[in-house]
Amino acid sequence: MESIARRRAVAYVCRSCSRQGLRLQRQARRAYSGTATRDDIYDVVCVGGGPAGLSLLTALRANPTTSHLRVALVEAQDLSKIRSWKLPPNQFSNRCSSLTPSSVLFLDQIGAWSHLEQDRVQPYHEMQVWDGVSGARIEFDWGPNPNPSTGTTIAYMNENLNLTSGLLKRLEELGGVSVFDSARVEHIGFGEQTDELDLREWPTVHLAGGKQLLARLLVGADGANSPVRSFAGIEAKGWDYGRHGVVATLELEGEGWGGDQMKVAYQRFLPTGPVAMLPLPGNHATLVWSTTPENAALLKSLPAEDFISLVNSAFRLSPTDLDFLHTQSSGQAEEYKWRLEHTPFDRQSVPQTVVGVQTGTVASFPLKLRHADTYIGERVALVGDAAHTIHPLAGQGLNQGQGDVQSLVKTIDYAVSHGQDLGTRMSLEPYLSERYTANHVLLGVCDKLHKLYSVGSGPLVPLRSLGLNLVNSLTPLKSFFMNQAAGNGVKI
Amino acid sequence: MLRHARQSVGIRPITTGSPLSRPILAARRDHRPLPASPGRRTIPTRHHSSSSSSSVNPSEVSHFTALASTWWDPHGPSRILHLMNPLRHDFITRCLASSSSSSSSSSRTPPPLRYLDVGCGGGIFAESAARLPTTSSVIAIDPTPSILAVARSHARRDPSLSSKLEYLDATIETLPASDEKYQNFDVVSCFEVVEHVDNPAAFLERCGQRVRPGGWLVLSTIARTWTSWLTTNFVAEDLLGIVPKGTHDWDKYINEDELRAFFGKREGWGVPVVVGVVYVPGLGWKEVKGSEKVGNYFFGVQRVG
Ligand SMILES: Cc1cc2nc3c(=O)[nH]c(=O)nc-3n(C[C@H](O)[C@H](O)[C@H](O)COP(=O)(O)OP(=O)(O)OC[C@H]3O[C@@H](n4cnc5c(N)ncnc54)[C@H](O)[C@@H]3O)c2cc1C
Numbered sequence: 001m002e003s004i005a006r007r008r009a010v011a012y013v014c015r016s017c018s019r020q021g022l023r024l025q026r027q028a029r030r031a032y033s034g035t036a037t038r039d040d041i042y043d044v045v046c047v048g049g050g051p052a053g054l055s056l057l058t059a060l061r062a063n064p065t066t067s068h069l070r071v072a073l074v075e076a077q078d079l080s081k082i083r084s085w086k087l088p089p090n091q092f093s094n095r096c097s098s099l100t101p102s103s104v105l106f107l108d109q110i111g112a113w114s115h116l117e118q119d120r121v122q123p124y125h126e127m128q129v130w131d132g133v134s135g136a137r138i139e140f141d142w143g144p145n146p147n148p149s150t151g152t153t154i155a156y157m158n159e160n161l162n163l164t165s166g167l168l169k170r171l172e173e174l175g176g177v178s179v180f181d182s183a184r185v186e187h188i189g190f191g192e193q194t195d196e197l198d199l200r201e202w203p204t205v206h207l208a209g210g211k212q213l214l215a216r217l218l219v220g221a222d223g224a225n226s227p228v229r230s231f232a233g234i235e236a237k238g239w240d241y242g243r244h245g246v247v248a249t250l251e252l253e254g255e256g257w258g259g260d261q262m263k264v265a266y267q268r269f270l271p272t273g274p275v276a277m278l279p280l281p282g283n284h285a286t287l288v289w290s291t292t293p294e295n296a297a298l299l300k301s302l303p304a305e306d307f308i309s310l311v312n313s314a315f316r317l318s319p320t321d322l323d324f325l326h327t328q329s330s331g332q333a334e335e336y337k338w339r340l341e342h343t344p345f346d347r348q349s350v351p352q353t354v355v356g357v358q359t360g361t362v363a364s365f366p367l368k369l370r371h372a373d374t375y376i377g378e379r380v381a382l383v384g385d386a387a388h389t390i391h392p393l394a395g396q397g398l399n400q401g402q403g404d405v406q407s408l409v410k411t412i413d414y415a416v417s418h419g420q421d422l423g424t425r426m427s428l429e430p431y432l433s434e435r436y437t438a439n440h441v442l443l444g445v446c447d448k449l450h451k452l453y454s455v456g457s458g459p460l461v462p463l464r465s466l467g468l469n470l471v472n473s474l475t476p477l478k479s480f481f482m483n484q485a486a487g488n489g490v491k492i
Numbered sequence: 493m494l495r496h497a498r499q500s501v502g503i504r505p506i507t508t509g510s511p512l513s514r515p516i517l518a519a520r521r522d523h524r525p526l527p528a529s530p531g532r533r534t535i536p537t538r539h540h541s542s543s544s545s546s547s548v549n550p551s552e553v554s555h556f557t558a559l560a561s562t563w564w565d566p567h568g569p570s571r572i573l574h575l576m577n578p579l580r581h582d583f584i585t586r587c588l589a590s591s592s593s594s595s596s597s598s599s600r601t602p603p604p605l606r607y608l609d610v611g612c613g614g615g616i617f618a619e620s621a622a623r624l625p626t627t628s629s630v631i632a633i634d635p636t637p638s639i640l641a642v643a644r645s646h647a648r649r650d651p652s653l654s655s656k657l658e659y660l661d662a663t664i665e666t667l668p669a670s671d672e673k674y675q676n677f678d679v680v681s682c683f684e685v686v687e688h689v690d691n692p693a694a695f696l697e698r699c700g701q702r703v704r705p706g707g708w709l710v711l712s713t714i715a716r717t718w719t720s721w722l723t724t725n726f727v728a729e730d731l732l733g734i735v736p737k738g739t740h741d742w743d744k745y746i747n748e749d750e751l752r753a754f755f756g757k758r759e760g761w762g763v764p765v766v767v768g769v770v771y772v773p774g775l776g777w778k779e780v781k782g783s784e785k786v787g788n789y790f791f792g793v794q795r796v797g
Contacts, residue, residue, distance in 0.1 A: 041651050068625060198648040216650075418578035419620030419627075421650055426566040426574060 036191065036204070036214055042070045042178070043422065044412075045205055045215035047185055047228050049075030049082075051097075051160060052384025052401035053221030054167035055110070059409040061174040062110040065417050066409065072178040072213055074205060079181040083168040085161045089119070089281075093159040094247045094361040096286040097398040098265075098278060100155050106406050107163075111174075116158065116166035122280050123153040124263040128349065132270040132319050137349070154265070157278050157286065160398070183207045188218070188231040202423075203231065203379055217423035218380050219408075221401075224370060226386035232377040238370035238389070243273050244296035246289040246364045250311065251356035255283050257348050266351045268315055270322065275314045277351045285351065287311060295326050296364040302332065307362065308354050309336035315350045317343055371440065375404070376432045379423040383408055388439050400439055407434045549690045560638045563614030564646050570616070573684070576777050577616050579769060580683060580712065580790070581624070587708050587765050587792035604628035605678040608702055610664050611685035615643035615657075619650065621681075622657035631674065633662040664698045676704035682711045687745050696754065700761070703795040710792040715747045715785060748784045751791050760797025766790065 044060065046053045057073055060066045087093065099107075107113040130137040171177055187206040191199025191214050203218040220228025229236060256263050256279060263279040273290035280286055289299070289311075299307060309332040313322055321339050325332050370389040375382045384401030411431040415422040422428075562568035588602075605627050609618045612632035622630040634640050640659055647653045660667070667674050680703045682695075689695045696709075703709050748766050755761040767790045768783030783789070 038651065196648065196654060197651055198645070199651070201649060414578070417624075418581045419623040420578065421619070421623070424566070 036199075036212055040212055041199075041202075041214045041216075042072045043216045044069055044071045044219060045074065045203075045213045045217070046071070046219040046221055047074045047205065048220065048222035048226075048384075048386065049073050049077070049079055049164070049181065050221060050223060050384065051163055051167070051398050052386075052405055053219070054164055054171065055107070055112070055402060056219060056221060056383060056405045056408065057177050058112050058167055058171050058174065059106075059110045059405060060412065061171065061176055063409060063413060065413045067174075067176070069412075069416070069422075070178075071176070072180065074183055074185060074207065074213070075179075075181045076184055077181065079168060079179065082161065082164050083172070085165040090284075091358060092120070092249045092280050092284055092286065092361075093161050094249050094286065094358075094363055095160045096157055096247075096278065096280070097160055097163075098155045099158050099163075099402075100396075100399045101153060103399045103402040104156055106402055107167075110170070112167050112170040115169040115173075116162050120159060120162050120281060122157040122263060123155075124157060124265050124279050125152045125154060126258070126262065126264040127154060127267070128264055129267045130269070130349075132268050157265075157280055163398075180207060180211065180213075183209075183211075185222075185227050188227065201378060215379065215423070216421065217412075217428075220380065220382040220386040221384050222386050224368075224385045224389045226382065228380065229372060229382055229386055232380040232382075234372050234374055234377060234380075234382065236370040236372045236389075238368060241273075241290070241367040241369070242292070243290045243367045244293050244364040245367050246287065246291060246296050246299050246362065248287045248307075248311075248363070249280070249358040249361040250277070250285045250287055250308075250354045251358070252283045252285055252352045253355050254352050256352060264351070266315065270314065271319055275311075277311075277315065283352075285354075289314065290367055293366075298326060298329070300362050300364060302330070304357050304359075306330060306332035307357055309333040311354050311357075312336060313339070316340060316345055374432060375436060376425055376428040378425045381408055381428055381431060387435075403438070404431075404435050407431050549688065560614070560636075560642045563616075563639065563642050570614070572771065573616055575771075576712075576769070576788075577620055579777050579779070580617055580681075580710075581620065583712075583765075583767055583790040583792065584679060584681075584708070584710055586767070587710060587794070590765060591706065591708075591794060592762060592796060602626070606676075607631070608674070608677040608680045609633070610680065610682040610699055611688075612643060612659065613639055615646060615659070617681060617683055618643070618657060618659070619647060619653060621679075622653050623650075627656060630657045631660060631677075632657065633660045633664070633667060635661065635663045637661055664695065664702070667702075669701075675702060676707070677702050678704060678707045680707070680709050682709075684712055686711060686713050692746060693754065696751075700758075700795065705760075705795055705797060708792055708794050710790065712788065712790045714745050714788050748789055748791060755793050760795055762794040762796045765792040 044057075046056055053073065053075070057071055060069060060071055104113060107116075126139065128137070128139055184207065185205055186208050189204050189206065191197075191202040191204050193200050199214055203215045205213045205215065205218065207213075218228060218231075220226045220232070222228055226236075258264060260282075265276070265278045267274050267276040270291075272292055272295060275287075275289040275291075277285050277287055289296075291299070299310060302310065310325055313325055313332070313336050317325070317336070317339055321343070325335055328335065368389055372382055372387045375387045383404040385397065387404060388400060390397050390400065408431045411428060411434075412422050414420075414430065415427040420427045563570055565571075566574055607618075607621045607627060607630040609621065609630060609632040612618045612634045613636075615632060618630050618632035621627055632643070634643070640661055644659050647657055647659070669675070680699050682699055686692045686695065700709050752764055752766075755764060766784050768780055768785070769777050769788050769790065770780045770783050771788075772778050
């Protein structure tokens with residue numbers, strides 16, 4: 001068993017280190033074998049202080065069964081900057097996520113939710129989803145039978161930084177975490193054998209500057225390119241969509257058709273990918289537009305006026321008109337005005353008109369689907385994007401990570417209260433079996449949706465519009481989807 | 493009093509492949525009784541002349557020696573025991589909660605517990621007991637040197653154990669009775685042991701002497717029934733081979749009513765707590781009411797006097 005563990009685990013060396021060449025690396029390795037003291041031994045070492053890593057540590061500290069564990073956090077960024085993050089009320093970060101009621105419930109249970117700036121969080125109550133080619137439409141709202149636990153709220157739009165900043169405040173309140181921030185993981189290896197201890201199976205995280213941390217359990221919450229995953233020799237399989245996600249913070253003509261109390265999320269499927277506009281407080285909204293890398297490059301290059309027109313077109317004009325606008329390197333504002341007059345549509349069934357874009361918020365990132373072959377190894381567990389990267393069309397990426405954390409903490413709690421070694425693969429098995437299939441189904445559903453709606457013509461188009469219209473008329477099916485979006489549906 | 497690795501019900505496809513010493517195997521198979529009548533009897537008090545006052549059966553020692561190397565492999569022959577271990581803690585928690593109110597009042601946090609684990613084997617239970625924050629110390633004893641070596645070497649892999657866990661090459665008979673260190677335990681455990689000792693009555697008597705008044709003697713074993721003969725001896729060992737051959741000696745199995753009667757006749761013991769458990773493939777160990785009559789069960793009894 002030992003030999004298997006060792007064979008699978010390949011030492012992780014950061015890219016900049018490996019670039020320095022073999023000679024240096026060998027010297028470095030000798031330097032790594034310095035002596036660790038008892039102070040360097042932790043029950044849980046979490047690499048990555050994003051939404052997943054910070055929730056994990058907060059939940060472990062807030063839980064009376066696990067609060068006595070020695071825990072450490074390693075994060076490359078300067079966390080004090082995130083902790084003190086502040087923006088004026090009329091500005092919003094472009095990285096927002098839709099938090100499901102079950103994620104919010106979990107964040108509340110671990111005492112973090114109240115540390116978020118509540119007036120920057122926007123609940124929404126309705127979703128409008130339609131097919132850009134056929135026009136078929138589905139409306140999601142709770143209608144006369146709201147979900148008893150969450151009222152009429154489908155989900156909450158929130159800036160990722162509001163979440164991480166709130167989690168850091170809660171962690172500070174709880175105390176007891178050894179934080180190593182602005183710290184790069186240089187190498188991950190194994191511990192050593194001495195007369196009294198045999199730590200040859202314990203992962204050891206080496207930081208630049210010589211610090212080393214020995215982990216009973218090493219958690220990779222270190223994002224899509226997870227160094228912990230590479231160390232554990234776990235492969236992540238998947239593909240790139242050949243699409244980029246364009247994000248921006250938008251200013252609308254008003255607070256939305258339903259006013260401040262009845263906010264709506266909009267998503268239109270275009271042949272290039274879905275475009276979504278999600279409500280933020282007041283007359284603000286956040287854009288997530290998945291499109292071709294060329295279109296994304298164009299969007300980022302346009303002056304504000306043309307960018308705004310192209311966004312408005314995306315929710316109103318025909319795909320053919322939209323294609324044409326993308327061939328122009330400028331002048332979209334004029335073209336949009338002219339074409340809009342000749343396009344009939346119901347004003348109230350699309351988002352209010354965009355009138356401004358916050359400077360510096362137009363950005364894009366490549367979309368990919370990745371799923372790790374497993375989430376656990378001997379003394380290793382992966383959570384969040386380190387375990388899976390999902391197409392953003394369902395807005396589930398961050399929520400999946402919260403679900404992982406909730407499950408992992410439950411697994412650790414059981415191990416601790418039954419005297420098991422919480423790092424062993426056997427102790428971690430319940431986490432894997434609880435999360436893997438659930439995440440796999442969600443990844444699959446979002447992937448299929450993307451492919452189904454990326455087709456501009458042909459037999460699939462009438463079929464899928466039939467599908468949307470059918471779902472819309474079938475209440476039970478609709479509430480199934482709503483419960484999925486709200487994260488409290490049938491556990492799949 | 494060896495224990496462990498006696499995967500009782502275990503209808504589960506595990507690779508065993510642990511080498512067994514052939515002569516013992518042969519001897520055991522010759523002696524294996526047919527399930528004549530699993531009726532009630534009293535707990536045997538027969539003595540094994542060769543092992544003086546020890547309850548340890550030498551052939552058991554060699555059998556478990558052969559198992560030592562695979563003890564901590566979670567996918568090896570002891571997997572089923574690893575899976576059962578959390579239930580032992582649930583059972584002890586239940587016993588402690590049902591304690592007749594003696595010294596510790598329930599309002600404050602109870603004082604940390606001292607454990608004696610008899611027939612500790614590779615240390616699956618002993619390590620886990622030592623890891624609990626509610627434990628102050630665990631003394632774990634076993635007469636099979638090779639298995640104790642495995643236990644000691646495995647414990648070195650967890651820095652939290654060295655201050656709380658001590659292994660001793662001893663039997664309940666050789667553990668010094670005069671030393672206060674080996675007396676008055678809050679919990680004396682012997683999991684999957686009584687079915688492997690030659691003189692269970694004397695063995696239990698001696699274990700009981702180490703329990704402090706108010707403390708608990710807890711054990712687990714398998715009932716002697718048609719079902720258990722079929723599942724543990726015939727199916728698990730012979731047919732499926734998922735449990736190493738020679739692990740079980742059906743004739744030594746003790747039924748829960750026999751244990752009840754044994755402690756009922758003695759002064760100073762409370763009303764036993766008994767829970768039957770069943771291994772369900774794909775689900776793991778589950779508590780099943782009434783199953784103590786047919787298969788694996790936990791038995792706990794508080795020393796009240
Ligand atoms: C550019 C971008 C835009 C996105 N936009 C959206 C969106 O609009 N809506 C949405 O729902 N989702 C979006 N996502 C996805 C969402 O951000 C992720 O699902 C979520 O952040 C995952 O959280 P995490 O904690 O698992 O990982 P991350 O947030 O990626 O956190 C990983 C952390 O690990 C640290 N780290 C990595 N390597 C090391 C190392 N070697 N040493 C020390 N620290 C290390 C990083 O600094 C980082 O803080 C976006 C993702 C990206 C990359």
